[in-house]
Structures are given as structure tokens and as C-alpha cells.
Amino acid sequence: MSTWPDLASRSEAPELMDDLAIGGSELEEALRQLRRINQLLIGAWPLREGVDRLWRWAGQPAELSILDVGAGSGDVNRPLLRWADRHGIDLQITLMDINPETCAEAADYYLDEPRVQVEQGDVLNLPANYADIVTASLFVHHFPNTQLPTAFTRMLQASRIGLVVNDLHRHAFAWAFIWGATRLLSRNRMIRHDGPLSVRRGFRGSDFERLRATPGMGRLRYAWRPFFRYLVVVPRYERRFA
Numbered sequence: 385m386s387t388w389p390d391l392a393s394r395s396e397a398p399e400l401m402d403d404l405a406i407g408g409s410e411l412e413e414a415l416r417q418l419r420r421i422n423q424l425l426i427g428a429w430p431l432r433e434g435v436d437r438l439w440r441w442a443g444q445p446a447e448l449s450i451l452d453v454g455a456g457s458g459d460v461n462r463p464l465l466r467w468a469d470r471h472g473i474d475l476q477i478t479l480m481d482i483n484p485e486t487c488a489e490a491a492d493y494y495l496d497e498p499r500v501q502v503e504q505g506d507v508l509n510l511p512a513n514y515a516d517i518v519t520a521s522l523f524v525h526h527f528p529n530t531q532l533p534t535a536f537t538r539m540l541q542a543s544r545i546g547l548v549v550n551d552l553h554r555h556a557f558a559w560a561f562i563w564g565a566t567r568l569l570s571r572n573r574m575i576r577h578d579g580p581l582s583v584r585r586g587f588r589g590s591d592f593e594r595l596r597a598t599p600g601m602g603r604l605r606y607a608w609r610p611f612f613r614y615l616v617v618v619p620r621y622e623r624r625f626a
């Protein structure tokens with residue numbers, strides 16, 4: 385078994401998925417397996433809860449735009465489309481990823497869904513007020529502690545209603561489970577390397593408390609969700625939701 389990791393603080397080791405030189409069939413397979421993992425661990429659940437909460441706070445608008453950053457193939461948005469159908473919401477989703485190959489995979493995945501657009505881009509260059517709600521699923525753990533305040537600030541400023549983050553709890557059980565499951569079920573180098581590392585790069589409540597001290601992040605709320613997730617919701621303006 386791999387050496388038991390020190391989970392006291394967030395790892396800063398790089399993930400293979402952030403190496404834009406790695407692509408082709410290896411990346412395609414990793415994205416396919418990530419979709420499967422999201423499905424098995426109900427990865428979209430906290431995301432939908434956070435979006436629903438912000439939508440209600442904003443007065444249940446009939447039209448809603450979502451920007452999903454670090455989107456990968458964007459599969460966690462499928463339940464959001466069904467949620468929009470149930471509530472009669474005219475929903476438009478933009479998937480944004482820094483990797484052009486990943487964007488192509490996402491465009492292919494949503495070929496028959498006109499409500500979903502794909503755009504290549506870097507979260508650190510997001511324009512202000514880009515969409516009603518900005519979402520980030522299994523994405524913010526890609527940033528080291530020094531860059532997290534900037535990434536959160538950019539995402540919040542890109543939203544008109546608020547920000548929803550869905551990411552991993554840095555917990556020994558989660559690490560051991562993901563380490564074992566990825567060795568048992570996958571031969572993909574990225575999945576085997578990045579899966580357990582993502583947990584080591586994940587979060588504890590104290591990380592979000594520190595983030596809340598960043599100027600403009602005082603409205604940040606976080607909650608633990610099943611399967612070792614954290615749901616983070618940051619409304620853009622206090623008065624809208626008073």
C-alpha cells in the first residue's frame with residue numbers, strides 16, 4: 385500500500401490532469417472514468433442543492449445562466465438540467481475548462497443538448513458578471529492555498545447571484561477508499577495518481593474558515609455532505625437575500 389499520507393495540511397503536489405501535455409486517449413479515458421465516479425458517488429448532489437438554494441434566495445427567476453468552471457466533461461450538470469425542467473426554468477449552462485481537449489470532449493458529450501455551451505478559458509481570467517451562478521465541482525482543490533482567495537474572488541465576481549463549490553473532504557477514510565477503488569477499478573495513470581491526491585489536496589472546515597477572512601468572502605457558508613464532500617455557497621450580495 386502507498387505510504388499513509390500526512391493529511392494535516394493540504395498537499396501541493398501537482399495533479400497529472402493539470403499537465404496540458406498529457407492528452408489523447410489517456411485523457412479521454414480519465415474523463416470517462418471521472419464521469420463514472422461522479423455517477424457512483426452522486427457527485428452532482430451537493431451542486432444541485434447549492435444551485436437550488438441560490439435560485440430560491442434570488443426569488444426563483446424563470447431564466448437562469450450557470451457558468452461551470454473547471455468543468456471537465458461537465459457531466460454533473462445533467463441533473464441540473466432535469467432540475468430546471470422540473471421547475472420550468474429556462475436554464476443556459478456554459479462549461480469552461482482550460483484544456484482544449486477537455487473542451488472538445490465536453491462538446492461531444494453535450495452534442496444533443498442546445499442548453500449547454502462549451503468555452504475554453506482560465507478561471508483566473510473570468511470577466512465580471514459573466515453568469516447568474518458560477519459553479520465549481522471537484523475543481524478548487526486544484527489551487528494551492530496561496531491562490532485560493534484569488535480563484536474564489538474571481539469566481540464570485542463572475543457571478544450575479546453567487547458561487548457554488550462542491551469539493552472533497554481531506555479525510556483518511558476518503559483517501560483510503562479512493563486509493564483502493566482506483567487501484568481496483570482503473571488502470572488509467574491519471575485516475576490512479578490524481579484520485580487519492582485530490583483528497584490530499586481537499587479541504588477541512590478550517591480551510592474554509594480561513595478563506596472566509598478574505599475580503600468579500602464574509603458571506604461564505606460551508607457544510608459537509610455525504611461521501612466526504614463539502615458544499616460551499618457564497619451569495620454575491622447580502623441585500624438580495626435578506
Ligand SMILES: C[S@@+](CC[C@H](N)C(=O)[O-])C[C@H]1O[C@@H](n2cnc3c(N)ncnc32)[C@H](O)[C@@H]1O
Pocket residue numbers: 401402418419422427453454455456457458460480481482483486505506507508520521522523526
Ligand atoms: C478534476 S477535473 C473536474 C471535472 C468536473 N468538474 C467534475 O466534477 O468531474 C478539474 C478540471 O479543471 C480544469 N482546470 C484546471 N485548471 C483550470 C483553470 N485555471 N481554469 C479552468 N479550468 C481549469 C482541468 O483541465 C480539469 O478538467
